[in-house]
Amino acid sequence: MTTSTSSQSLWQRVTAPLSSGPIAYGFLALYVLACSILLVTNPRTELSTDVVFVLFLLSMLVAYRSRVAAWFKVVLGVFALGVVLPYFGTLNPFYIDVATQAGIFTALALGLNVVVGFAGLLDLGYVAFFAVGAYAWGIFSTPQITEINPAWSPVDPVMFYPFLIIGLILGLITGVLLGLPVLRLRGDYLAIVTLGFGEVIRVVANNLDRPINITNGSQGIRAIERPPLIIVDQIRNLGIVADDNRLYQLFFYYLVLIIVLLTVIVVARLKHSRIGRAWEAIREDEVAAVAQGIPRVRMKLLAFAIGASFAGVMGVVFASKQLFINPPTFDLLRSINILAMVILGGMGSIPGAMLGAIIVTMLDLQILPRIAAVLREAQAAGAPIPRQFDPTQYQRLLFGLLLVVMMIFRPEGLWPDERRREEQHEVEITDEELEADKTAKQAGADSGS
């Protein structure tokens, strides 16, 4: 990873020694250890822990961007996300919940990134596919199924694992069904149609309690099953006392972590494949792409279906984790929420989408409530803040500002895709910079091998 714009030269001069060579190994190890120790020794929910938690997550970003050997990055990642964070989660369940939510949205943002970022199709109804997966597991795992046909009975909770695949297939089918008719349309029409589709799915979920009660209408589905914990008895045998809720939190954390990892691998492989290049060509110039022999509709459909299938899988996980779903869970705001993640991070950029997802989720779950609490205290102290004002209620304003500001000032996102950034800014790349870039890439390749 290299950044070689002249404006960042000072920043680079400071960070260069810390991001490569033997100093980098020491710095990173120290950084991650320090954050871990701070977290584990002070697990209360308060502002300082929030800050350390953010720094802790930031360490992953720093490690990813620094030029150290790949095995070292993997070790750091496994240590931080696989050991420290779950352990910290057993001390303070709030943070592992935040991490799990961030993971779910990371997978969703990665899926949407395929549609919006790679193929350039603006999908404003992405949450509809999420809803399909969530409702599938919600209906089939609860007595809700007997409302459809009294002869049927809920599936066994262990079916959760195959249902991940079923959720994927359902998302895929819905994506193809919606995509087939609308993908011939131009970009802005597509945005409105997908938005309409998202609303239709929500309205249908809200009203499909008659004539046959399929979705239980606006009351939603309660007591959704969680999968049985496989190795729980072995853990108990080891003498570790843990109640079910804690274990389930850990279970979902690891499950989401694995799914995110798989998603990243799939998406990254796709991006650099023939298909990914075709998507990029369509995004940049449809007419030219078709002239080159790229099957436009098939490629668009593929992007749409792949994005939708990720959402379908995450829907199953989400329903099972939340235990309760209802139609407002899947409203337009959530689609916009995921879109904001992709745009904040950088359309078409995989680390960007992940960064965006984590920032927006943290903003939603941690930072806004924290600001609200601070305001509440200020208000109690007599500051002139209206009593009704609650920052957690103004996510729309926040996301709206975020979208507009990003579009005007940094349309390529916080962590732009390399190729896309070059297009958007079209900076004159001097020979020296090219040379520096080449050597940097070589260094990266060397350390990677």
Added chain:
Amino acid sequence: MAVDATVAPTTARRSLGEVLGVVFGPVGQLLAFIVGSAASLSLIVVVLALILSSAQPDIMQRVVIILPQVIIDGLVRGFLFATIALGYTMVYGVLEFINFAHGEIFMIGGVVGATVSFLLVSAGALESIPPLVFILLVVLVAMAFCGMLAVTVERVAYRPLRGAPRLVPLISAIGMSLILQDLARLVMTNTPLGFNARYQTPNFGQPIQLFTMQIGERSVPVILSPRDLIFIVAATIMLVVLNYVVNATKLGKAIRATAQDMPTASLMGIDVNRIIALTFLIGGALGGAAGALFGLRIGTVNPYMGLIPGLKAFTAAVLGGIGNITGAMVGGVVLGFLEAFVAAYLSIFTAGNFSGAAYADVAAFSILILLLIFRPSGLLGEATTQKV
């Protein structure tokens, strides 16, 4: 904006007859579509009732009793969509860009109207001013405010992005829409207006009884409420004035020229930025007036009421052929009738299993999807090739 090919490109003054033709021609077209869609939908409903009447003997009566009321409802909905759709279609004509925040301009029109009415109530003057003056006041204030707001939004969020890839301004518009929603909520919840602001009006008098129908032994009165009448009359006036402005004035000619070819228009001495701002002003003012009148009709306004009508108005604009002003009106009216008929008759024909009111939205969006597949150029639009 489809430029009328029959308008002679002369600088000579046109005769009064020509101007009248240009202004009222589209109104005649609109009238034809109103009568046509009302008649054909009524026919479909009656035929369906005939088919089902063997199973349910009283279905025919139930269908016919509400029919005139449904037609009036469809007309009101239709004019609502038409006035909002004009804002979409004008902006699209000039910039080829979906102004997603337009539904929010409509909502803010309603909020401004409610604010005016609230101020009048707190001044104790509401009951003493004549209804007509009240309507004029509310509509003009809403038009002025929303027109300015639309221009500001264009200046802040769209102008810096002109020439950027297509999705960029669209995303900015979505962001702007969210900002306007929450700003309205912020203002409303922190003032005496409240989240669901009441929209008080002077007494408009009794409902007007148009005629009574004789069905069997029962006589069913057909009622037009004064609020519906106000809405229909005001919307018609706005549509005629807009037609005049766009088709018979110099400004209108500049707008059409900009829509047809922006670089050439600017070479001909047209200040393109000013024309775009004016387009937003006109579209925003129409949306604001629609909001003020709609709020007046339903009695309350809230900050989230703009999204769905905005989407449907967009559907109407596409239905009529986006970029085409007459098309937007026609599309609005046709969509309004369709929706009114679905809302009223779906539950009758499915024996109460599907609530029509809930599925009316689904019907509108299904129409949009079907339309875009089979006739993306809309009812009046001409097939256009995409500029490469």
